[in-house]
Amino acid sequence: MAVDQTNLSYEHPLYATMDKMPGITVATTTVDMLLTWGLKNSLWTFAMATSCCGIEFMHANGNRTDLDQMGSVPRPSPRHADVMVMAGTITVKMAPRILRLWEQMPEPKWCIAMGSCAISGDFYRDMYSVVPGIDTMIPVDVYIPGCPPNGDDLMAGLKRLQEKVEAQRAGRWVEPEGRPETAKAILPALGRVIDRDGTQTERQLRACQSMGLDGNEHRQSDLVAKSAGLLSNLLKLKGR
Amino acid sequence: MDATLREALAARFPAVDLDQDVLLVPAADHYPLAALLKEQGYTLYVTVAASHHPGPEGDAFEVATVLRRPVRGAPSVAWRVVLGADPHLQSLYPLFPGADLQEREQLDLVGVRFDGHPNPVRLMLSEDWVGHPLRKDYAPNMPHAPWR
Amino acid sequence: MKHYLRGLHLALYETLRQGFKPRITQGMRSVEQHEERYRASFALTHNEHGEQACIACMQCSNVCPSHVIEVTAGPKEASPATGKKRGWAADYTLNLQACILCEMCVQVCPTDAIVMVKVQEKPGFSREDLVLTMDKLYANAKARPLAWANGSILREMQDPKREVKP
Amino acid sequence: MDPIFQPFRDDPHYPLDRYEAAADLMLLNMGPQHPSTHGVFRLKLVLDGEIIVKAVPYMGYLHRGVEKMVEGLTFAQMTPIFNKHDYVSPMTNEQAYAVAVETALGIEVPRRARYIRTILAEIQRIASHLLWLSTFTLDMGGVIGGGAAMMMYNFREREDIFDLFEAVTGSRFHYNTHCIGGQRHDLPEGWVQRVRAFLDRQERAFDEYLRLIRNDIFDLRTKGVGVMSADLALGLGITGPNLRASGVDFDMRRDAPFHAYDEVEVRVAVAQGCDAYARYEVRMAEMRESVRILRLLLDQLPEGPICGSKPVKMANAVRVPDGRGYTAIEGPRGEIGTWLIGGGEDKGAKPFRLKIRPPSLHAMAAMSYLLPGHTVSDVVVVLGSLDPIMGEVDR
Numbered sequence: 001m002a003v004d005q006t007n008l009s010y011e012h013p014l015y016a017t018m019d020k021m022p023g024i025t026v027a028t029t030t031v032d033m034l035l036t037w038g039l040k041n042s043l044w045t046f047a048m049a050t051s052c053c054g055i056e057f058m059h060a061n062g063n064r065t066d067l068d069q070m071g072s073v074p075r076p077s078p079r080h081a082d083v084m085v086m087a088g089t090i091t092v093k094m095a096p097r098i099l100r101l102w103e104q105m106p107e108p109k110w111c112i113a114m115g116s117c118a119i120s121g122d123f124y125r126d127m128y129s130v131v132p133g134i135d136t137m138i139p140v141d142v143y144i145p146g147c148p149p150n151g152d153d154l155m156a157g158l159k160r161l162q163e164k165v166e167a168q169r170a171g172r173w174v175e176p177e178g179r180p181e182t183a184k185a186i187l188p189a190l191g192r193v194i195d196r197d198g199t200q201t202e203r204q205l206r207a208c209q210s211m212g213l214d215g216n217e218h219r220q221s222d223l224v225a226k227s228a229g230l231l232s233n234l235l236k237l238k239g240r
Numbered sequence: 241m242d243a244t245l246r247e248a249l250a251a252r253f254p255a256v257d258l259d260q261d262v263l264l265v266p267a268a269d270h271y272p273l274a275a276l277l278k279e280q281g282y283t284l285y286v287t288v289a290a291s292h293h294p295g296p297e298g299d300a301f302e303v304a305t306v307l308r309r310p311v312r313g314a315p316s317v318a319w320r321v322v323l324g325a326d327p328h329l330q331s332l333y334p335l336f337p338g339a340d341l342q343e344r345e346q347l348d349l350v351g352v353r354f355d356g357h358p359n360p361v362r363l364m365l366s367e368d369w370v371g372h373p374l375r376k377d378y379a380p381n382m383p384h385a386p387w388r
Numbered sequence: 389m390k391h392y393l394r395g396l397h398l399a400l401y402e403t404l405r406q407g408f409k410p411r412i413t414q415g416m417r418s419v420e421q422h423e424e425r426y427r428a429s430f431a432l433t434h435n436e437h438g439e440q441a442c443i444a445c446m447q448c449s450n451v452c453p454s455h456v457i458e459v460t461a462g463p464k465e466a467s468p469a470t471g472k473k474r475g476w477a478a479d480y481t482l483n484l485q486a487c488i489l490c491e492m493c494v495q496v497c498p499t500d501a502i503v504m505v506k507v508q509e510k511p512g513f514s515r516e517d518l519v520l521t522m523d524k525l526y527a528n529a530k531a532r533p534l535a536w537a538n539g540s541i542l543r544e545m546q547d548p549k550r551e552v553k554p
Numbered sequence: 555m556d557p558i559f560q561p562f563r564d565d566p567h568y569p570l571d572r573y574e575a576a577a578d579l580m581l582l583n584m585g586p587q588h589p590s591t592h593g594v595f596r597l598k599l600v601l602d603g604e605i606i607v608k609a610v611p612y613m614g615y616l617h618r619g620v621e622k623m624v625e626g627l628t629f630a631q632m633t634p635i636f637n638k639h640d641y642v643s644p645m646t647n648e649q650a651y652a653v654a655v656e657t658a659l660g661i662e663v664p665r666r667a668r669y670i671r672t673i674l675a676e677i678q679r680i681a682s683h684l685l686w687l688s689t690f691t692l693d694m695g696g697v698i699g700g701g702a703a704m705m706m707y708n709f710r711e712r713e714d715i716f717d718l719f720e721a722v723t724g725s726r727f728h729y730n731t732h733c734i735g736g737q738r739h740d741l742p743e744g745w746v747q748r749v750r751a752f753l754d755r756q757e758r759a760f761d762e763y764l765r766l767i768r769n770d771i772f773d774l775r776t777k778g779v780g781v782m783s784a785d786l787a788l789g790l791g792i793t794g795p796n797l798r799a800s801g802v803d804f805d806m807r808r809d810a811p812f813h814a815y816d817e818v819e820v821r822v823a824v825a826q827g828c829d830a831y832a833r834y835e836v837r838m839a840e841m842r843e844s845v846r847i848l849r850l851l852l853d854q855l856p857e858g859p860i861c862g863s864k865p866v867k868m869a870n871a872v873r874v875p876d877g878r879g880y881t882a883i884e885g886p887r888g889e890i891g892t893w894l895i896g897g898g899e900d901k902g903a904k905p906f907r908l909k910i911r912p913p914s915l916h917a918m919a920a921m922s923y924l925l926p927g928h929t930v931s932d933v934v935v936v937l938g939s940l941d942p943i944m945g946e947v948d949r
Contacts, residue, residue, distance in 0.1 A: 048587070050594050050616055051945050052641035055685070056727060059716075062709035066413045091948075092387045093366055094594055094615045097586055116454075119515065120485040123454040123635070126381040127619035128373050129365065135515070137387075144511040145518050146428075147488035150726050152416045157511040164513065262878055284804075285791035285916075287880070289893040289909035304893060306880050310788060310802055314810035318880050338791035340566075341919045349621070358567040364614035364948060373622050374907070380622050395769020402765040403703070412710060423717065424742065425724035451869040453631040490634035490730040495738070496867055504724075537724060545740050546733070546861040548664070 036169040039082075039108075040162040041071040046081030046105065048098055050088030053115040056148040057087045065151025072158055078104045083161065086138075087148070089117040089124055090131040102138050110141045110165070112157055115148045122147065242315065245280050252276055262304065263319035270321050271330040274305065277317055278335055282307040285336035286316065288343060290327075290350040292375040301327035301352055328353040349374040419506050425536045427489060427504040430482050430520055431529035437469035440526075441501035444477040448493035448502055456483040457493060480525060484509055484518040497539040504535040559927035562608055566922035575602045584933065586615045592689060592937065593944030597921065601930065609925035609933075611918055616948040621909060628903045629655055629872040634730040639910060640946040641727075642685050645678035645719075646885035648732040650910075653812060654881040654892035655734045658874050666858040667736040668814040673851050674722070674731070675813065675885075676844045677749070680756065681715040682886035683837045684708040690834070690938040691767065694775055704766055711759055714752050721745055734872050736861030746852050753845050760842065776831040780924040780936035783828060790923075791916040794888025795840060796940055799825045799832035806884035813883075818850045830939035837941075870903035880911075887941060888913030910949060914942040 018024050045067070047057045061067050061074050075081045078101045090098060102111070113134050116122040121132035134140055141164055144157040167173040241249075246258055253273065256263055265273055286306035293300040304320040321329060331354035332339040343354045344363040351372035354360065362369060371378050414421065435441040444461035462478035482502075493502050505528050512518050520528075544550065561568045570579075585596035594615035600608040620639065624632055636651040637644030649671055656663060663671075688705035716726045723729040723739050731738050782792070787800040797804060805822040807815045823839035825832035864871075876897030882889045891911030898906035917940040924936050 052638055052727065054593070055641055058705075059709065059713070062713070063412055063706050064414055064709070064713045065417075066415070069413070069415065089616060089618055091615060091617055092384050093617065094586060095387045097615075101587060116484075116486050116488060119518070122486050122488065124618045124620075124623065125486060127623055128378075128380060128382040128384065129617050129619050131387050133515075142511050142513060143485075143515060143518055145484040145487065145509055147490075148727055149508075153508050153511070155416050156508070160511045160513070262880075283785075283788040284793070285789060286882075286889070287791070287891055287893060287909070287911040289907070291895055291907040304878065304880075306891075306893070310797070310804035310809075312809045314804075314806060316880070320878070336789045336791070337786070337923070338789055338916055338919055341915060342791075345915075362614075364617040366614075373619060378622075380619070380626065391770045395771070398765045398768065402762055412713075423720040423724070425722070425739070426720060427724040447868065451631055451866075453627055453634055488634055488728060489725065490728070491724065491738075492631065492634070492730070495865070496869075498867075535724065542738065543865040543867075546736065546738060546865040548859045548861055548863070550859050 032169065036166060039169065040165045043070075043072050043083050043110070043158060043161065043165070044075050044081045045072050045083045045085050045112075046075055046078050046101075048084050048086045048088075048101060050090065050094060051117065053087030053117065053148040056150055057085060057114070057154065060151035060154045062151075065155060067151070067155065067158070070155065070158055078102070079106065081105055082109060083158075084109065084111045084138075085114050085154075086111060086118040086134045086140075087114040089122070090134055090137075092129050092131060095131050095137060098134075099137055110161055111138050112142045112144060112161060113140045114144050114154065114157070115146055117147075119143050119145065241317065245277075245317075248276060248280060249273075261318070263317070265319045265321055267321050267323060267329060270303075270305075270319075271332065271335075273319060274307065274332050274335055277307050281309045281311070282315075282317055284308040284310045285332075285338040285342075288332075288339065288346055290346040290352045290374075292350055292372075294376050299325045301350065303327075303329055303346070303352055305332070323352065327351070328355055330355050331357040333357055348372070351375060419533055422506060426506050427491060427535045427537065428508040429484070429505050429528060429532070430487075430525060431503055431505045431532065431534065432480060432501055432522065432525040433503055433529050433534075434526075435499065435501075437467070439467060439469060440477065441499045442477040442480060443475040443499055443501070445475065445498060447496045447498070451492050451496050453490065453492065454486045454488055456485070456487050457481070458483075477522070480522045482520040482525065484520055485515055491537060491542075494537055494539055495542050500538040500540055503529070503538045505529070505532040506535050507532040555927045556605075559605075559607065562926035563923055566608070566610075566926075568608075570600060570608060573602075573607055575607075577603045579607065582930065586612075592942055595918070595937075595942070595944050595947070597933065597937075599925070599930070599933070604929045606925045606928055606930065606933070609922045611921050613915075613918065613944070613947050616944050618949065620949045621907075624905055624908050625898060626904065628870045628900065629734065629874060629905065630866050630869055633732055634728060636910075637728045637730070638945060639912065639949055640885065640887065640890070640914070640943050642943050643678045643682040643886045644728055645674050645731075646883065647890060648729065649675060649813070650881075650883050650885065650890040650892060652732040652734055653883055654894050655872065655874065657881045658877065658879060658894055658896060659734070659872070661735045662862050663736055664859050664862050665814070665856050667860045667862070669851060669855050670737050670741060670860065671732070672814040672818075673749070673848060673855070674719075676848050676851070677715055677718060679844050679886045680841050681712050683841050684712050684715075686837060686938075686941045687763065690935075690941075691772075693934040693938045694772075704763070707759065707762060707766065711752075711756055714755065718745070718749060718752060721748070733861065733866055735863035736859075738861075740860050746855065749848065749852060753848055757842075757845055760838070763838075773831065775932075775935055776834060776939070777827075777829060779830045779928065779932050780939060781828045782920055782924055786920070786923060790919050792888065792920060793913050793916070794884065794886070795823075795836045796833060796888065796917055796920075798823060799836045800828045801826045806882065806889060810882075814851070817854065818847055820847060830935050833939040833941075870900055873902040874905065875902055876906075882911065885913065887917070887943065887946070910946075912946040912949060914944075914946040917942050918947055 049057055113119045118134045121130050124130040125132040142157050142161045144153050146153050253269055256265055286308050288305045290303045301323040302320050306318045308316040343357055346352050348362040348364050433441050444459055446459055449457040449459050458481045459477055460479040462476040464473055464475050466473050580601045582599040582601055586594040596612040598610040599606050633648055636647045640647050688708035691704040720726050721742055723731040782800050784800045784802050787797050803824045808820040808822055823836045825835045874896030878895045880893050882891035893909040895907040896902055898904040
């Protein structure tokens with residue numbers, strides 16, 4: 001999950017050396033506060049905009065609800081961004097691309113599921129070509145309900161993410177646990193994915209991920225290796 | 241339907257009942273009818289819609305095509321062709337280039353083949369997809385590993 | 389070149405002109421800044437006798453295009469206030485995960501039990517945060533301003549024999 | 555235009571091996587996630603140097619299976635589904651569906667409801683064209699003062715429009731304000747005055763836009779780019795502003811009136827240029843025309859009931875008998891049609907087959923005809939000038 005990955009930055013040998021110096025804790029705490037302040041107030045967003053919510057994302061970055069005032073600047077490239085805002089329906093054909101874009105984002109990174117389609121697939125969730133929620137592929141940090149959520153809601157979601165970032169940096173973050181309401185929640189049935197015949201899954205995944213460009217078939221071998229990784233990720237999610 | 245078109249249709253296709261809103265045409269007349277309508281000024285290619293009608297005698301398919309004349313009053317002509325269990329029909333691509341993507345979509349979703357189509361591959365779904373979703377015997381919540 | 393400079397001049401003039409206009413950025417809008425009919429989340433109401441208004445007729449659950457409303461009907465019992473026999477909802481869940489806020493459930497509700505409120509739900513850290521249970525829905529009705537519409541207002545507005553305003 | 559590219563412009567399936575390349579042919583993949591492809595759309599380009607030889611569009615990245623889904627929903631439930639196809643003009647999509655079912659059932663819509671529909675459709679047309687203008691100039695960088703400057707100007711008026719819609723329907727974006735037989739919400743008090751004030755602001759704003767756009771860069775990037783002849787446009791089934799920019803004087807609002815368009819005079823904007831600039835001209839003229847029509851409509855707005863049939867109380871209240879038919883209305887992007895076969899499950903409460911005719915899918919077919927012979931930088935101009943919405947293309 002995102003928590004473990006953000007803590008990775010503390011494993012640098014420099015920190016280990018610094019820890020032994022007397023009086024350094026006061027200084028590092030102050031520096032850490034400064035870094036946290038900077039991090040949470042410059043959450044640059046990458047809009048993974050597929051459908052209607054993408055238009056509301058444009059509105060949120062427009063002049064009425066100006067997300068820039070929170071330090072959140074929209075970036076068209078995943079390499080510049082901290083937060084992926086998944087805005088819109090995820091289809092089976094688009095899902096491998098979304099996963100690849102998510103993997104291209106540098107750590108630390110967060111994901112916001114904006115709107116019903118990204119949270120659970122909305123009323124399309126039972127359709128043959130729609131992925132029932134972005135959290136079947138990617139760990140999601142904040143869920144913003146609405147169809148589509150307007151700029152105010154997106155701003156509230158970013159504030160909520162700032163709370164989470166602060167808690168994570170301070171080591172206070174507790175992953176939310178399943179509650180009695182879980183029975184009522186529309187949760188994706190991951191079982192049906194994992195119980196299927198392995199060879200067919202691999203073949204489908206390969207064709208699904210293939211960019212279909214003439215002469216680019218050598219990429220296929222990487223993708224097959226990645227597919228095995230994806231399946232183990234899904235198993236982990238199921239275990240959660 | 242104006243009088244000149246009605247005369248032309250009655251002369252060329254005597255078997256077709258011209259009083260219906262949606263003409264029922266035999267499959268062999270599909271392409272000649274479109275060609276005649278294009279000559280008569282129905283140059284705007286509106287749409288093609290295929291549908292699957294399962295019945296006790298077996299599967300039937302219906303392909304409906306709509307053409308329009310871009311003038312005041314916007315008269316349009318719609319006709320349908322009923323096909324059997326192995327549906328295939330002549331493509332209108334030589335007459336209307338817009339039929340390219342539209343017929344590919346119907347091939348993809350309903351599974352009606354169009355003879356003479358230059359590029360008959362799936363349009364909406366990925367190329368390895370099994371089955372045609374808009375057929376009545378296709379379950380809407382069909383899983384597709386590993387994504388759903 | 390001359391035309392280019394003219395275009396540049398015009399555009400810079402326009403940009404400069406906007407600098408003297410009032411600011412339109414609002415940030416997060418409060419309830420008062422939204423329109424009167426704004427709808428954002430849901431609530432369950434009590435009727436005039438203080439009983440739950442929902443009679444578990446299942447119409448909202450049937451009409452919902454997204455199938456997010458689950459109603460469990462309790463046994464039919466007489467109402468303590470009026471003495472008439474009526475249905476009671478034992479449980480009511482509205483799942484905001486897949487809700488599209490289309491107001492269909494409000495439109496069909498015969499007793500105006502399910503209504504909408506003007507304040508949006510807080511974004512959640514997990515999917516379970518977005519499930520509006522019966523308790524949350526009743527709490528919403530007390531804590532948040534109700535939206536303009538309810539079933540009877542909407543149906544009266546759509547009535548074909550409505551009184552024509554002068 | 556070099557005549558060597560003419561075979562590819564005439565027939566996009568012309569074999570590539572008959573082309574003698576000056577340099578090595580290169581494949582370039584645009585999309586599906588590209589900031590200026592207006593959604594999730596992928597274009598495979600075969601390049602000779604910087605010149606495009608062949609362009610192959612790929613779509614389906616937003617295929618949500620709506621046509622299968624509506625076979626499991628009743629007619630009364632379906633209105634909110636339809637505004638998610640063309641998410642830039644949800645209002646007209648709802649109207650297309652409502653008109654289709656009303657025509658199938660022969661329901662008469664009250665005069666006030668027809669007027670309200672027309673007013674909402676025209677305001678939606680302005681909003682849709684404003685979003686087109688902002689994305690078109692954003693892609694092109696054709697505005698002095700930075701790419702996003704025009705977007706900020708357009709979104710200022712678009713927010714006003716969303717406020718007007720929120721005042722009527724309670725929702726900013728997906729309204730669900732149409733029902734079969736009329737409107738779900740009546741206009742609130744004082745709304746007409748607010749619209750008038752907005753129209754005055756909007757009319758002044760057109761001059762502001764022109765000050766930003768009218769320069770040589772814009773002309774150079776758009777004139778002569780993406781020339782689509784009238785024959786090609788008709789054969790492809792292109793409708794709406796794109797067709798009128800090719801010189802065809804055809805508008806469903808005037809030529810096959812629906813709603814209340816038969817009670818106002820619609821002056822159709824036509825341009826003869828056939829290129830991206832002509833499409834820009836037509837859309838700008840249409841926005842001004844919408845302002846004029848709206849003023850007329852607001853003057854004539856009648857009083858009365860807003861719904862012709864009884865209000866919806868049950869999910870299966872509307873049943874369409876067995877039969878088939880095609881109905882269409884003119885949306886901001888062209889003809890939004892529905893091919894409806896009734897008599898589905900639950901004794902006709904669900905449709906047997908409902909096909910939506912998307913104007914954007916027809917416009918996307920033009921890409922492979924227009925692009926050969928242009929440079930890579932013209933791709934976004936041609937794509938932007940056609941104004942496709944991928945939710946509608948893929949459904």
